[in-house]
Amino acid sequence: MNESEINEMVIKCPACSVEGLAKSIMKEIEIPHFGKVLETTIQCPKCGFKHSDIIALEQNDPAKYVIEINKNNLSVRVVRSQSATVSIPEIGVKVEPGPKSEGYVTNVEGILTRFEDAVKKALKLFDDEQSQKNAKNTLKQIEELKKGNGTATLIIMDPFGQSNIVSENVEISEIPEEELRELKTGFSHIEE
Template sequence: MRNVLRAPCPVCKKEIEYIYQTETIPYFSEILIESAVCPCGWRMADAFILREGQPAMCEYAVTCEDDLCVRVVRGSSGTVTVPELGIVIRPGPAAEGYITNIEGVLDRIEDVLDTALRTAEEEERDRALALKEQIALVRKGQAQITLIIEDPSGNSAIIKNPGDAAAEKK
């Protein structure tokens, strides 16, 4: 079901559309996706699993290029960790949930690295470039990583195949 609510942008106060839509992820749960975009540049997107959840920890070993297509649902309270890269992404007060795949998670990490590279000192720059090289190897299937999501609200999952019987939760 899709609902549209018109309300002011919190930044420029121009009236915009806030979209609330429910979707069902096969063998997982119904989710609520909320989003809004304003011409001023403000945007908001989040995803909520519409069920009570217990704390969850999801783990997936990325060993080949095909694994980049594995679906990732990260609730706004989920912490994403890639131990092999030394990456820990903790949710902040304005954290947004998202639905993507493992390649999309790597894209998000690279976006942060690209932003950091603009103002990085030499040592930080070298570290960011080394991480980008590692990510490139993972994308080619030449390096392996483990994607871990820990979520105290249980609103995160790693789903290998939506047609499989269950999400990859521990």
Template sequence: MLLFSVMLMGEKKGEKVEVKPELGEVQVISLGDCPICGGKNTLKAIQHIHEIPYFGKVMESTIICERCGYRNADVMILEDRPPKLYTVRVEDERDLFTRVVRSKSGTIELEEIGVKVEPGPASEGFITNVEGVLERVRETLLMAREFRKQEGDEEAVKKADEILQYIEDVKEGKKPLTVKIADPLGNSALIGEKVRSRLLTEEEIRKLSLGPYQIVNPEELESSENGSEEALSEKASGDKEA
């Protein structure tokens, strides 16, 4: 998980000061050169900590290049939360206001329309509500529909139209929709009166995409380090004998 808390040199030589935003404060941090366009000192991180009622503190972080416009965002829950699956059944317009906290490692599934939003290298975190998620999916579908239309793929266009219509029906309270979000790192959630949640099983965790992140098993890490130490020790012994 990228945290834009940076260590800056203080007034005294060698003194390090950790910079973190307080609750409600917006912190802007210079990250140096942009890796995309090469702009000098154009990359900045903006982080904002705020509290979501009945849930806890979250930090929204955004990296922006002032030169080329590169942007990447993420959300992190600032409390220790286990890997969970959250589910809500959207049946009327009020359910559309269910809050959605999605980090880069969160997978969103819209069951009835067969849509799954999985983490990827370029995925972003966000805080919105169910209606906001539907709007994001709608915009993506419209772009995909136009592309398929230009290719002459009538079947794909028809399927996109069906999903788009279903989304409109859900927003008007005419059809139900089951919304799920799962996060192996515990940094995503649904928040609302009708939300149900449970712990993810180890098998479910293994099947989920982590996007840009990686889970490291401490036991495997320790075993790997011990193996490396043994290999170095054996090499050193061999060198002495030679």
């Protein structure tokens, strides 16, 4: 990663509202296989608030990235922009971008961990028998994939082509127009 300009300032904390304590750091960096991004971090020593985000500074053509999850590629690098939809159809999990979506850099195992955390939260929210059964089954499937048992398909669909799966085994294709129209971007639109 090549770092360029770093902008640091002290701001009012967005969580506890204490003036002049939270540190805001913005830096533009170049990520191989991805391009220029703006990495932002806000940290407050008073209340412990922390927020990080990666914002792509370049727009590419819409792209669909597909890779088989297996024991040999759990460490493959994954870059997910704030506008990308991530799914693993075989186990029925999908994350679509919303207004608070954040970009991140992780690996295939990290994606599985993120889904695992989301399913654990859902377990606490929905206490009916069927939801509990479905969630526990999904957790078992994710656990098995993380152990390297079995295979599944990781799909990232990015309307701005800013995501990436850094592997020679990734299939990158265009997103068909009808699918592109249905894809959420995480950005709010005001129609007049």
